[in-house]
Amino acid sequence: MAPILLNCMGNEHDDYIKTEVHVKNPHLDSMEEDILYHFNLGTKTHDLPRMFGDVKFVCVGGSGNRMRAFAQFMHQELGLLGDVGDIRDICEGTDRYSMYKVGPLLSISHGMGVPSISIMLHELIKLLYHAHCRDVVLFRIGTSGGIGLSPGTVVITDHAVDSFFRPQFEQVVLGKVIVRSTELDEGLAGELLLCSKAFPEQPTVIGHTMCTHDFYEGQGRLDGALCSFSTEEKLEYLSKAYDAGVRNIEMESTVFAAMCRVCDLRAAVVCVTLLDRFQGDQISTPHDVLVEYQQRPQCLVARFIKKSLGLVE
Ligand SMILES: O=P(O)(O)O[C@@H]1C[C@H](O)[C@@H](CO)O1
Numbered sequence: 001m002a003p004i005l006l007n008c009m010g011n012e013h014d015d016y017i018k019t020e021v022h023v024k025n026p027h028l029d030s031m032e033e034d035i036l037y038h039f040n041l042g043t044k045t046h047d048l049p050r051m052f053g054d055v056k057f058v059c060v061g062g063s064g065n066r067m068r069a070f071a072q073f074m075h076q077e078l079g080l081l082g083d084v085g086d087i088r089d090i091c092e093g094t095d096r097y098s099m100y101k102v103g104p105l106l107s108i109s110h111g112m113g114v115p116s117i118s119i120m121l122h123e124l125i126k127l128l129y130h131a132h133c134r135d136v137v138l139f140r141i142g143t144s145g146g147i148g149l150s151p152g153t154v155v156i157t158d159h160a161v162d163s164f165f166r167p168q169f170e171q172v173v174l175g176k177v178i179v180r181s182t183e184l185d186e187g188l189a190g191e192l193l194l195c196s197k198a199f200p201e202q203p204t205v206i207g208h209t210m211c212t213h214d215f216y217e218g219q220g221r222l223d224g225a226l227c228s229f230s231t232e233e234k235l236e237y238l239s240k241a242y243d244a245g246v247r248n249i250e251m252e253s254t255v256f257a258a259m260c261r262v263c264d265l266r267a268a269v270v271c272v273t274l275l276d277r278f279q280g281d282q283i284s285t286p287h288d289v290l291v292e293y294q295q296r297p298q299c300l301v302a303r304f305i306k307k308s309l310g311l312v313e
């Protein structure tokens with residue numbers, strides 16, 4: 001069947017998105033078996049098309065508990081039959097990641113930072129490919145530090161940028177640096193912004209998200225075990241980031257955007273800000289407020305999913 005033109009993301013290699021999830025690795029098809037080691041799943045040991053063939057939405061976030069809670073929340077939101085207490089961790093044979101399936105949704109934890117989410121994404125994209133999934137949309141739903149925004153603001157990422165504010169992800173492969181674009185699906189970001197109108201009490205913006213390789217010095221914090229700069233230098237850097245369009249800082253968006261883009265997967269990054277980094281570094285917000293903040297990206301993405309499934313207007 002001819003590929004269907006779904007959007008114009010300006011991908012220099014392909015102007016279309018193929019509906020079936022595909023991988024960009026010519027070696028995979030000649031392998032007799034593919035062991036998804038960190039998921040404790042494999043093509044010979046598990047019937048991946050039967051287990052995952054109906055997956056349409058994948059939501060990823062740092063913590064296993066948060067992603068289990070999200071799966072339970074979605075079970076209710078989608079009006080699925082059965083007890084939420086019965087939703088089990090598909091990856092319980094390993095403690096690297098947690099994975100929950102509710103209807104057409106997979107909810108998976110990815111740990112903290114680029115290497116951790118990158119390993120998870122390699123295995124996730126292969127899983128979707130082996131399972132012959134079609135028309136899958138991926139979301140990273142997480143937390144972040146805001147720049148010039150009131151805490152609790154939800155940021156929908158248009159471009160994930162690196163610490164130099166460049167919309168790219170660099171990966172060292174065989175001793176050479178490969179540079180990949182981190183542009184995300186503009187249409188999807190716009191649809192999410194429309195969905196946010198249903199939550200007038202939670203401010204939502206579209207902006208650049210800076211992805212760093214560290215929470216402390218790497219994000220210009222003065223409160224780590226090491227600090228090599230002054231308060232003035234910190235504020236100057238954050239102001240430069242703001243002027244470049246950066247509205248929040250987290251630790252996974254560039255590789256998430258880059259890998260999804262290479263595999264032509266529609267993807268979005270939706271993170272709530274826990275604090276305004278112009279005001280401080282420590283996250284001192286009370287626990288119950290933080291819990292409510294963390295639910296904001298979940299509610300927004302839940303609304304998008306329900307809208308896509310025709311469950312709400
Ligand atoms: O998905 P989460 O909210 O865990 O992601 C952010 C970025 C880092 O992984 C972590 C730092 O606290 O939170």
Ligand SMILES: O=c1cc[nH]c(=O)[nH]1
Pocket residue numbers: 143144145146215219249250251274
């Ligand atoms: O400041 C923050 C808050 C959450 N996650 C981050 O990476 N940075």
